[in-house]
Structure formats: C-alpha cells, structure tokens
Amino acid sequence: MEVEAVYLRMRHRLLCSPGQTIRIKDLAQLVGPEDVIQEIGHMIVHKITVQDKTIVIVDLMEVLKTIRKKFPLLDIQTVGTPQTIIEVQYKRPKITGVYFVIVWILLFIGAALAIMNFHEDVSMQQVHQKIYYLVTGRRNDYPLLLQVPYSIGLGLGMVLFFNHIFKKRFNEEPSPLEVEMFNYQQDLDQYVIMNENKENEKKAHDD
Amino acid sequence: MTIKIITVMLIGLGAGLAVGAGFVAILTVFGIIPRLMQITKTNSQIRSYEISIIIGVLFSSWYGLRDYTISSSQWLLIPIGLASGTFIGMLAAALTEVLNVLPILMKRVGFKEQVLILLMAILFGKVIGSLFHWIFFVHL
Structure with missing residues (x-):
C-alpha cells in the first residue's frame, strides 16, 4: 500500500445532544484522498453517556489511535489545536x-x-x-x-x-x-x- | 517663615502629584478614552484629548477649592450635568466590566441572548436610582 498523507485539523468546540455517537468527521476537518477520508470520517471515537455530564475532551492522540488501528501506515499530518471540547446540551427545564x-x-x-x-x-x-x-x-x-x-x-x-x-x-x-x-x-x-x-x-x- | 512656606508648597506639590498620577492611572485602567476614540474613530486626536483632561482637572481643582462664581445663566447647568453624568456612566459601565460581573452572570444563569435586557436593567436602575436620590432621598 502506498503511503499517502492525510491532513487533520481538530475543531475547537462541538455541540452535541446526549446519547450521540461522535465520529471523526464531527471532530475534525480532513483533507486527503477521498476514499480514505470517507472511511476515517465514519470511525467512532466516543459515545456520549450520562457519566460524561456536560463536557468531554477528546484528545488528538485518541483520534490518532483510532485511525492507526485501521490504517497503520497512513501518514497523518495534524494542524491546529490538539483537542476538541465537546459540549453536551441537555434540555433546560422551562422555569x-x-x-x-x-x-x-x-x-x-x-x-x-x-x-x-x-x-x-x-x-x-x-x-x-x-x-x-x-x-x-x-x-x-x-x-x-x-x-x-x-x-x-x-x-x-x-x-x-x-x-x-x-x-x-x-x-x-x-x-x-x-x-x-x-x-x-x-x-x-x-x-x-x-x-x-x-x-x-x-x-x-x-x- | 520662608522654610514654613517652602515646606507647605512641597507638601502641596507632592499631594497633587500623587492624586494626579492616581487619577490618570484610574482612567487608564478603565479605558474610557480608548473606548470613546474607538466609537468616534478619532484615534489621531489623542494629544488634544490629553490636553482636554489636564485643563479640565486644573480648572475644576482651582475653582472647586475657591469660592468663585461666574454668575452666568442657570441653563448652562444642563449641558454640564449631561456631560458629567455621561462620564460617570461610562466609569460605572467600565467598572462593571473590569470586575467581570456580566460574563460570569451570563454563564451562571445561562441567559446568553438576553444580555441586552439585563444590561438595560442595570442602566434603568442607575438612572432611576439617581433620580430617586436627588428628588426624594436628599429630603429625608
């Protein structure tokens, strides 16, 4: 398999609802060969549970680990902030x-x-x-x-x-x-x- | 006698230096002048603003400590009152902001969109509190 470069940039902040599964395409912007990006983008990094409360931090290393399980030879170039802040938005009571x-x-x-x-x-x-x-x-x-x-x-x-x-x-x-x-x-x-x-x-x- | 006079003058000069420096320091911390320049886009006029402040301070400290009067029309009081009120209002707004009250309140209470309405509460509170003070409170 030929070594290709994929460029990855973590988003700063992500709003999501409780119980949502977080995929790499939600967390990061990706640039690279179309088919590889498609596949990487759909990988699951995290699933929001009740224990997570309101804020989850996903580290870049976690994302890299997930990608390398599937593409051990892929050259991943990272740009920008090394983590994403996920804010879980619960429905507010109406008072x-x-x-x-x-x-x-x-x-x-x-x-x-x-x-x-x-x-x-x-x-x-x-x-x-x-x-x-x-x-x-x-x-x-x-x-x-x-x-x-x-x-x-x-x-x-x-x-x-x-x-x-x-x-x-x-x-x-x-x-x-x-x-x-x-x-x-x-x-x-x-x-x-x-x-x-x-x-x-x-x-x-x-x- | 001469020594007494020189000592008093030195004390006066020293006190003035300290108060003047403190006044400028307060203005700098609150950033009212940069704010006014930003709104009116007159950054190049900074020198004349400085001179205006110095003249204002000298004028008011001289006439404020003496018993002079210019015996002029009472309607002159309206622009003076408006200008001094605006200045104090900006000072109060800057103070609220330096103390970081509003961002913390917004975050705690979670009313992000209604910042303006809450600001209006403070604003009307100030205006009505001030009017109440002058019209009713001082008679008590």
Missing part, C-alpha cells in the same frame, strides 16, 4: 422565565442602590451645590436643573460604553462586553482542557 425576572429585578435594585451609595460616598450633593453656585452665583440646596440631566447622562454613558443597546450599534466593532465574554469563555476552555483531559495527568507511581 427560566421566572429566574429571568428575578435576576432582572435584582440587577435593577442593585444598580439603583449602588449609584445612591456612590453619590453619598463622594458627597455628590455638595459637589452639585457648589457647581450650581459656581455657574449661577446663587445658592440652591437642591440643584435639580443640574441633577436631572446628570441622571440621564448616566444612562447615556453606559449606552456609549457598551456600544449597543436597543439593537442599534454605533459601528461594526465588537463591544467591550462581547470581547470580555469571549475572553472569559477562553479561560474556561483552557481550564477544562487542562482538568477534564485525563491524558494530561499521569501519576508515575500508578504504573
């Missing part, structure tokens, strides 16, 4: 609506209280009275003419910072929140890759 309202009210009251505490903390009332005097030359203990626009400005500033709210965006760039969520997801992935992958840890005295 999220109530949760959502609770979280909404929590955030609303929390934000309101936080801003009031902040104002008290930095003596905002005195500062506003002083600004009122600086501009008009008159004393006013309750300078609402300054404070109402200030309160509206608070909301405006948050809209500006997060770039999009109410479906309208100012430009195409991702907002800081989207970047932040991406970074957080990357950190989680990194953790999961190191900790859920049994191949990564081996205790020497076990052998």
